[in-house]
Amino acid sequence: MLQERTLFVLVIGTTDVSLIPGITIAGATPELTMFTPAADAEFLVNGRCQVINGVPITPDGIPSPTIISRASLNLTGIPSLVVNGGTRVKPIGIPFIEVGGEPGKDIRQGALDKEVVLRVRENAERLGRQLSRGFDTLIIGESIPAGTTTALSTLLALGYNALGKVSSASPNNPVNIKESVVKEALTNLPEDRIERLSKVSDPMIITASALAEGFENKVVLAGGTQMAAVAAVIKEFSPGKMKDLSIWTTKWISQDKSSDIMGLTSEVGVKVEVSELDFSRSKVEGLKAYERGYVKEGVGAGGLSLLAMKMGFTKEEVVREVEREYEEARNEKI
Amino acid sequence: MLQERTLFVLVIGTTDVSLIPGITIAGATPELTMFTPAADAEFLVNGRCQVINGVPITPDGIPSPTIISRASLNLTGIPSLVVNGGTRVKPIGIPFIEVGGEPGKDIRQGALDKEVVLRVRENAERLGRQLSRGFDTLIIGESIPAGTTTALSTLLALGYNALGKVSSASPNNPVNIKESVVKEALTNLPEDRIERLSKVSDPMIITASALAEGFENKVVLAGGTQMAAVAAVIKEFSPGKMKDLSIWTTKWISQDKSSDIMGLTSEVGVKVEVSELDFSRSKVEGLKAYERGYVKEGVGAGGLSLLAMKMGFTKEEVVREVEREYEEARNEKI
Numbered sequence A, B: 001m002l003q004e005r006t007l008f009v010l011v012i013g014t015t016d017v018s019l020i021p022g023i024t025i026a027g028a029t030p031e032l033t034m035f036t037p038a039a040d041a042e043f044l045v046n047g048r049c050q051v052i053n054g055v056p057i058t059p060d061g062i063p064s065p066t067i068i069s070r071a072s073l074n075l076t077g078i079p080s081l082v083v084n085g086g087t088r089v090k091p092i093g094i095p096f097i098e099v100g101g102e103p104g105k106d107i108r109q110g111a112l113d114k115e116v117v118l119r120v121r122e123n124a125e126r127l128g129r130q131l132s133r134g135f136d137t138l139i140i141g142e143s144i145p146a147g148t149t150t151a152l153s154t155l156l157a158l159g160y161n162a163l164g165k166v167s168s169a170s171p172n173n174p175v176n177i178k179e180s181v182v183k184e185a186l187t188n189l190p191e192d193r194i195e196r197l198s199k200v201s202d203p204m205i206i207t208a209s210a211l212a213e214g215f216e217n218k219v220v221l222a223g224g225t226q227m228a229a230v231a232a233v234i235k236e237f238s239p240g241k242m243k244d245l246s247i248w249t250t251k252w253i254s255q256d257k258s259s260d261i262m263g264l265t266s267e268v269g270v271k272v273e274v275s276e277l278d279f280s281r282s283k284v285e286g287l288k289a290y291e292r293g294y295v296k297e298g299v300g301a302g303g304l305s306l307l308a309m310k311m312g313f314t315k316e317e318v319v320r321e322v323e324r325e326y327e328e329a330r331n332e333k334i
Helices: A031-046 A066-076 A114-132 A147-157 A175-185 A193-200 A203-214 A225-237 A239-244 A261-268 A285-292 A301-310 A315-333 B036-046 B066-076 B114-132 B147-157 B175-185 B193-200 B203-214 B225-237 B239-244 B261-268 B285-291 B301-310 B315-333
Strands: A006-013 A080-086 A096-098 A137-143 A218-222 A245-250 A271-275 B006-013 B080-086 B096-098 B137-143 B218-222 B245-250 B271-275
Touching: A006 A031, A006 A066, A006 A203, A031 A066, A031 A080, A031 A137, A031 B114, A066 A301, A066 A315, A080 A114, A080 A203, A114 A137, A114 A193, A114 A203, A114 B036, A137 A203, A137 A225, A137 A301, A147 A175, A147 A193, A147 A203, A147 A225, A175 A193, A193 A225, A203 A218, A203 A225, A218 A225, A218 A239, A218 A301, A225 A239, A225 A245, A225 A261, A239 A245, A245 A261, A245 A301, A261 A271, A271 A301, A285 A315, A301 A315, B006 B036, B006 B066, B006 B203, B036 B066, B036 B080, B036 B137, B066 B301, B066 B315, B080 B114, B080 B203, B114 B137, B114 B193, B114 B203, B137 B203, B137 B225, B137 B301, B147 B175, B147 B193, B147 B203, B147 B225, B175 B193, B193 B225, B203 B218, B203 B225, B218 B225, B218 B239, B218 B301, B225 B239, B225 B245, B225 B261, B239 B245, B245 B261, B245 B301, B261 B271, B271 B301, B285 B315, B301 B315
Parallel strands: A006 A080, A006 A137, A080 A096, A137 A218, A218 A245, A245 A271, B006 B080, B006 B137, B080 B096, B137 B218, B218 B245, B245 B271
Antiparallel strands: A096 B096
16 A cells, blocks of 8 residues: 655745735735745744744744644654745745746736746646656645735636635734725726736735646645635636645634635535644643634645644644744744 | 655756857857756756757757656656756746756856855755655756766865766767866865865756755766766765765766766765666667767766666667657657
């Protein structure tokens, strides 16, 4: 019997939508959101960041979900690779895969050129095909600030009933800002599906969907409502792939009152599994903030912690490893 | 029992040494040698090139060894990835991994900055470590025009008796040009080993050696005398790795009278295995040129064809698949 081999791929991207004030908290200022994906990727691989000084923890002590993901990779021992879907700030301190992508522009002016989208789709599909020669399961995570807004516009552009259903890294989902930006982006939508996606989506959605389409075995989309948009794109271009596809997310997403991942995924037609990772009894205040609706998901945190539990680690063991990574990161900071 | 999983990684690089007239034939003009590694990589993955028009076959009909490597990958079904060690011209039509490298400058003026070498070593080692979580064997190939000259300077700088022992893609090894360039490069060598390598080596040697050092299982260096230089660097920094290391090459290299891979590798202390791939009875004139000393090796051709034979394909089956790839490429050209 073959040993099952699982690979984690983190797809990073930026969209200039994250520069719109108030739309995301994934960065201390709108400009700093451009550093978040590269910093997440660097921390995931190295346990420290080079594009920013310090560690991916807010001044209030709330950590990026990359800490959960790194802890889960430590436990499971599965390999990981980073794919740059298109970012204004690229990682420095880690190897990463280029697929010919570019940073996403503001969706109100058109996110990406059609040629870029076609090139990235081709390259990412090829990468997926190569990786399926070596791995039985591909878990795809994401880091892209304001990605729920571009997920919303993507889902609406593909005809889904997504209003009021996408999540947020903030306990106060800025629904009004998001919806007014998306409304403007959705005027004069082109007929052609690729042009439509080029206009309203983001580099992560384009890259992650094509990577999944190319991978010939089981694919797990590890993330929140953004992954419903990725699944919707996969269904659009490779409906046969849906049978091998699931979304694994956190309970902070599945229980979020401001969004509806279950409604979205049942409309798209993709299975969801939920990681019961829980920080309510953690001794770390910054982790407890997740229980109050901060962050919720990202960098594949839900999927990777669920994988660790499926491999036999208890919820407590995962929490303990996350706390260990958190303390190590804080000490490095000081 | 685990199924053995093997990955091929092609490391591409450029060195400005290839701009010196007469030093290499891996490109129609010195300037065009800068396109060769990207074109080799694109053909390997896609069966066609995008950085150049057409296919990697000379006007005389002699193909790049990437045709042998692609044919062998078709037969073996193993996955492949491309790592950009540092190139003036990057691939367009394929995914590839960045490790923070830069193109190599002329070794007479110093090939690379020390910081670049340190960064690439760190990133490539990390990549190797990640890949060893998923694969049992890593086969590393190379494409870098004028790479035998930088291999010579690297071996000499590390104290090996390498004069007259490195090979060439030409049937008339331009030994005098190579040795006069290397002699100039070796004046005023710094004491520090990393500074020494930074001055006289190339992005492929730096990247491939660090990748191998990071990979925790079996490593095959698939190439000619350049791989003796890679092995020498590995021995310098990770002597414990030597027991997991071999070089797999072609019989065109092992039988080359103008070089001495057996002498070099026995001095370095690395095992060599030889692919008996033979084109003397091929119906393709361009392939028969290999039997007259043209090309000889590159893009992992020796190692990948040997792998195919170890997996049970006959020499004739490999030749037939190479001929098929060749004809397909030629037809695409017309």
